Amino acid sequence: MLPYFPFGQQFNDKMGTHPLLENQCLIEVDEQYTNQLTLKRQLLTEIPDYYFQALPGYEPAQWEALGLVLETMARFTPDSFSLRQQGNHWRWQNNLLNEETTFTVGDSQTLPFAPLDWIGRQVQEDLILLSGDNSQLVAGQLCFGNDWSLDEKLGLPFWQIHAPIVPIVEPMLRAAQQFMERLPAGRPVWRLNWSVKISDQLDMTSRNKQDLEQFLHDRLPGLTPETIGNQLYIRIERQTLTRLPQSGAILFGIRTYQNLLAHEASDPKRANRMAQVFSTTPPRCLPTKI
Numbered sequence: 001m002l003p004y005f006p007f008g009q010q011f012n013d014k015m016g017t018h019p020l021l022e023n024q025c026l027i028e029v030d031e032q033y034t035n036q037l038t039l040k041r042q043l044l045t046e047i048p049d050y051y052f053q054a055l056p057g058y059e060p061a062q063w064e065a066l067g068l069v070l071e072t073m074a075r076f077t078p079d080s081f082s083l084r085q086q087g088n089h090w091r092w093q094n095n096l097l098n099e100e101t102t103f104t105v106g107d108s109q110t111l112p113f114a115p116l117d118w119i120g121r122q123v124q125e126d127l128i129l130l131s132g133d134n135s136q137l138v139a140g141q142l143c144f145g146n147d148w149s150l151d152e153k154l155g156l157p158f159w160q161i162h163a164p165i166v167p168i169v170e171p172m173l174r175a176a177q178q179f180m181e182r183l184p185a186g187r188p189v190w191r192l193n194w195s196v197k198i199s200d201q202l203d204m205t206s207r208n209k210q211d212l213e214q215f216l217h218d219r220l221p222g223l224t225p226e227t228i229g230n231q232l233y234i235r236i237e238r239q240t241l242t243r244l245p246q247s248g249a250i251l252f253g254i255r256t257y258q259n260l261l262a263h264e265a266s267d268p269k270r271a272n273r274m275a276q277v278f279s280t281t282p283p284r285c286l287p288t289k290i
Contacts (some may be wrong), residue, residue, distance in 0.1 A: 002259050004236055006192035007273040010280040015176050017241075020188040025076040026240055027069055027123050028255055033096055036124045036202070040143045043203060044121065050207065052117040053150040054129075054139035061129055061247035062115035062139060063106055068244065068251065069119050069127075094122060117141055124238075128252040130158065134179050135250065137161060142205065144256045146195060146235065149206040185245035193237040200233045200258045229262030234274075256284075 006016070008279035020026065023183045044051050054062065070092055074083040082093040089106040101118075120127045120141030128140040134157030142150050153161045158177050163180045183189070201208070223231060240253040265271040 001267065002234065002236055003068045004192050004257065005264075005270060005273070006194050006236065007270070007275055007277045009273070011277050011282065013172050015172055015179065015191060017179065017189040017191045020143060020190050020240060020242075023229060024125045024190075026072045026242065026253065027076070027125060028238070029073070029077055029080060029096075029124065030036050033124060037097065037121065040124075041121055043143050044117070044141075047207075050149065050151065050205075052114065052120070053154045054114060054116065055155060058129060058131060058138045058247075058249070059108065059115065060106075061131060061249035063070045063246060064247050064249070065127065065129060065221050065251045066115040066119040067105065068201060068242065069123060073122070092122075092256055094134075114139075123253075124255060126254040126256075128254070129249050130180070130252055131247070131249040132157075133181065135160060135177065138249070141217075144202040144236065144254070145205040147204060147209070147255070148208065152206060164221075180241065180250060183241060183243045183250065185243040188240060188242040190238060190240045193239060196261070197233045197235050197258075198231065200260075202256060202258075229265055230260060232261045233258050234261055234264050 013040065031154050039102045070081075070083050070090070073081045080096050082096070084091040084093075088107075090103055090105060092103075094100070101111075108114065113121070116127055116129060116139050120143075126140070126142045126144055128142065129138050130136065131138045136155065136157050137150075138155075140154070141148050142148075158180065159173065162173055185221075197204070198219055199212060201212070204212065219231060236257045237253040238257070240251075240255075242251045242253075244251060245248075261274075
């Protein structure tokens with residue numbers, strides 16, 4: 001079953017943020033770690049400039065994000081990861097991948113990739129950096145994006161990132177913009193997002209749009225009330241927002257979880273809640289494709 005289940009009694013268009021408590025980890029590691037990291041690195045090897053992009057001038061924020069993620073992982077999962085710090089000289093041990101990396105903080109020549117790109121290769125989350133009063137997307141590693149890509153969004157402010165905006169969710173996006181402007185350092189938050197998909201393919205970035213639409217077209221005749229549960233997937237995003245104290249940038253983490261609709265519906269309570277949410281979702285918020 002999905003570790004998170006963002007279905008209440010009816011459709012909810014609120015942002016739905018929660019404080020990230022001290023015992024809740026910013027970065028989540030599970031049994032899919034090795035498989036998902038292998039896939040990430042494969043994608044980054046095939047088309048590195050598509051899955052990682054950064055505007056110039058934001059390298060300090062990248063280093064700050066790297067430090068936060070490494071320190072968090074070492075603190076919460078010490079059996080899997082360790083970090084030794086001697087001033088700016090750090091040594092990172094990843095026991096799950098059997099890797100050791102030494103580098104000097106602030107010196108990009110000591111890493112094989114840009115700081116955000118390198119740390120993204122250590123985690124299952126996609127990592128995005130937003131900066132400035134308009135929360136401009138200034139850097140990101142996005143391998144498992146859901147119907148978008150960095151090619152389309154890099155350099156855009158938060159409001160334009162979500163264009164075109166469905167009118168019914170416009171108030172939520174305005175509230176989200178204001179929320180991020182006021183997000184203080186040291187008080188990270190998290191929220192959940194959900195969608196229904198025809199495939200459990202993790203990489204649903206824009207480059208795969210045509211293939212996924214064709215796959216849906218081919219499968220559509222077989223989507224009946226009797227079979228749909230075993231052909232559609234619930235896709236959950238656990239999104240975290242963390243204000244970095246030195247740069248002031250926001251680290252936006254996106255962790256994707258998926259499961260067959262039928263598996264989730266095998267729990268009567270979950271089935272009932274999904275049915276209530278689906279039946280109360282306004283038509284304008286329903287996807288034009290699955």
